[in-house]
Amino acid sequence: MAQVSIRRLVKEYEGGVQAVKGIDLEIQDHEFVVLVGPSGCGKSTTLRMIAGLEDISGGEISIGGTVVNDIPPRDRDIAMVFQNYALYPHMTVFDNMAFPLTLRKFSRDEIRRRVEKAAAILDIGQLLDRKPKALSGGQRQRVAMGRAIVRDPKVFLFDEPLSNLDAKLRVQMRTEIKKVHQIVKTTTVYVTHDQVEAMTLADRVVVMNNGIIEQVGPPQELYHRPATRFVAGFIGSPAMNFIPAVLEQASGALNLRLPGDIVLPVPAERSPRYTGHAGRQVLFGIRPEHLTEQRQGRATYADLDITPEVIEPMGMETLVHFHLEGTRDLCARLDPTVPADPGAPIRLTADLANMHLLDPESGRVL
Ligand SMILES: Nc1ncnc2c1ncn2[C@@H]1O[C@H](COP(=O)(O)OP(=O)(O)OP(=O)(O)O)[C@@H](O)[C@H]1O
Ligand SMILES: [Mg+2]
Known part of the structure; x- marks a missing residue:
């Protein structure tokens, strides 16, 4: 087990493409860290580069306190699980899992002990004599994980290990991976483009965008205190609503003037934070779950009259899509018992205790 330190890491491919632009990241021993971001942002x-499968163009990677820049992959004591499980078709499950140990000349007894232990953790003890073609996708994924576990490496590296599975199996295997980590506690770096997978698995999520790290933090922190527009919009589904607004000073209080002459009062406890921005254009951000059916009883609640365009009943909630003057694709989450029809105006409540204000130019959350 080990910590992983990444300092000013750069990757420049031939032709001058900078895929990774000088990132810093400290991963603690036992930690489960997920790199998430859109396609092409530099996750893989x-x-x-941590695995040693790619040369680094600048910076430093250390594993367990040792700089590994010039250490070949096989000597880094890491185990990697990919999207395509790369099992050997002619070998049984047992032999597939035993393979890395056989290569390293472990004794037969030790191999059997480790394979059986990993098989028990993954609940595939009854499949050890089968060949991969006689396994389901989820079972193959478990074998691939088993092959990583038997090594007892310093670090697990996962690159989109679940993306070949159907939606239901993905959710199941997600839980499985989390359970395995709780048992073996091996330091893990896990790559996905799926923000739900990132949020559910990670101790800390690393949001990447265009070769840089936008923000690092525990899932709840990224959700409730995003630092940038990119993170605010990327984490959470349906995504946060962004509405252009002007922050106005009005007799000791601050108001937000939205398009269509909607005026929302900034909660008193937020005012000190925003006073310096009075008079400026801002971006008002609010998540769909903080735009709900009309409610009363809190000082931070404000009314918002809208006309639904599209209604999506999800069972546990109803999504209402609407627009305001100049801003399209807005979404509110209503209790499913609340009547809502396309074209029929309704009054919503915005819980401004959960609003965000952003600088429209820099994208920073104020
Ligand atoms: N061998 C290569 N030569 C040149 N450019 C490359 C090479 N491999 C990747 N790139 C570029 O580097 C950038 C980052 O690629 P990377 O594979 O790390 O993205 P990713 O975040 O894993 O995306 P995805 O979610 O699609 O897997 C992309 O712009 C990609 O086109
Ligand atoms: Mg990738």
């Missing part, structure tokens, strides 16, 4: 490149 970063992971492959």
